[in-house]
Amino acid sequence: MRGTTRTRRPVRAPWRRTALAATLATVLLASLAGCGLTSGSPLADDVGPGSIGQGLPLKGAQLTVTSKNFSENIVLGQIMGLAFKAAGAEVLDRTDIQGSIGARAAITSGSADAMYEYTGTAWITYMGHDKPLPDPAAQWRAVAEADRANGVTWLAPASLNNTYALALNQANERRYRTRTLSDVARLSRTRPQAVTLCVESEFAARDDGLSGMARAYGMNVPAKRVQKMDGGIIYTQVSGGNSCTYGEVFTTDGRIKAMDLVVMDDDKRFFPNYNAAPEINSKAIAKYPAIKDVLDPITAKLTNDVARELNAEVDVRGRDPRDVAKRWLVEEGFITKG
Structure with a gap:
């Protein structure tokens, strides 16, 4: 068929x-x-x-x-x-x-x-x-x-x-000027109130997800600043930029372009290659x-x-x-x- x-x-x-x-x-x-x-x-x-x-x-x-x-x-x-x-x-x-x-x-x-x-x-x-x-x-x-x-x-x-990434909207990109996950980690340490994350529950629980990424990059994001939600909702929340500064996305998802999101480069190559x-x-x-x-x-x-x-x-x-x-x-x- x-x-x-x-x-x-x-x-x-x-x-x-x-x-x-x-x-x-x-x-x-x-x-x-x-x-x-x-x-x-x-x-x-x-x-x-x-x-x-x-x-x-x-x-x-x-x-x-x-x-x-x-x-x-x-x-x-x-x-x-x-x-x-x-x-x-x-x-x-x-x-x-x-x-x-x-x-x-x-x-x-x-x-x-x-x-x-x-x-x-x-x-x-x-x-x-x-x-x-x-x-x-x-x-x-x-x-x-x-x-x-x-x-x-x-x-x-x-x-x-087609692998994991973090993304943010254009307004927040202009505000925080982050381009890589190392930049996000630096922001989480210097201006912790600026970094909130929206992720799926699975990503939050996986060692090759949020916890592993945080260790690899020295990212300091307390649990209270991490929101867990359905993957489809993440894109709309990141696009709005109010509930979360950064969201978990997949690097080839069409909604990235449709919503004009900016994807952070995995500069330490933490996530697996697909x-x-x-x-x-x-x-x-x-x-x-x-x-x-x-x-x-x-x-x-x-x-x-x-x-x-x-x-x-x-x-x-x-x-x-x-x-x-x-x-x-x-x-x-x-x-x-x-």
Whole structure:
């Protein structure tokens, strides 16, 4: 079934599981892989080569793309499918699969050929590691090397990194002039009354959330100045700037752009890296090596700013993920309309 517009659930902390949870996930993957995941619909859009796909290097290929069921990943899946189509492939659209485990199972079983996955998710959830690697390139290399044994090939990653951050509105940014989490920590020590935080309960309780961030940066925010609330409410509260100076956000959320929020740089690289990268069934890329040449230039253009804009198109303006993906690819010159 074609990916549909729905409220985005960002890539988030529950995926950072223990080795035991990863073992259970492996059992689920094996179970799902045996179920014959074959639903989907042909991608019939009339598109042609632009800067990618010249000479139709994928002509004759039959490729299935998949994604998880939140807006960003659906859009990335549509981008991938349209790129393959423009390069000459016949494409089956199996985006919008419930959860990480189902989408991963589609790739490892070969019932789907390609998707955009996140490096932190693979390293912690699928491979069972407790601690992420702080350097994003090292994280990607470790994932790519480990996943070869699983019949999965990772192509070059995007700078798009959907992880935790703190943000504030424009008025408070002008007032406090903070740009990094180190700046926020300094403000919390010199003007403690200026720093109030709005966070989700889970973020407040996690060691890789509020408490770990506070230790890493020497941030002094008493419990009475921390408000716990639903993630959606945080964005509106930060935008208003009255209840909380800073709020927990996800770095590629479309509401950041829509509400004109300023994201603080994680200058000590405390939060795990969740860089998006194409995850390809190894048999598929061995058969169709041109997949790499088609996707690499597109992935290189996927930044946090691009993701925020594309996500806002879906989640704020209510547009269809495939239409959003196609318009971006055409505007960037990657593909042409037929």
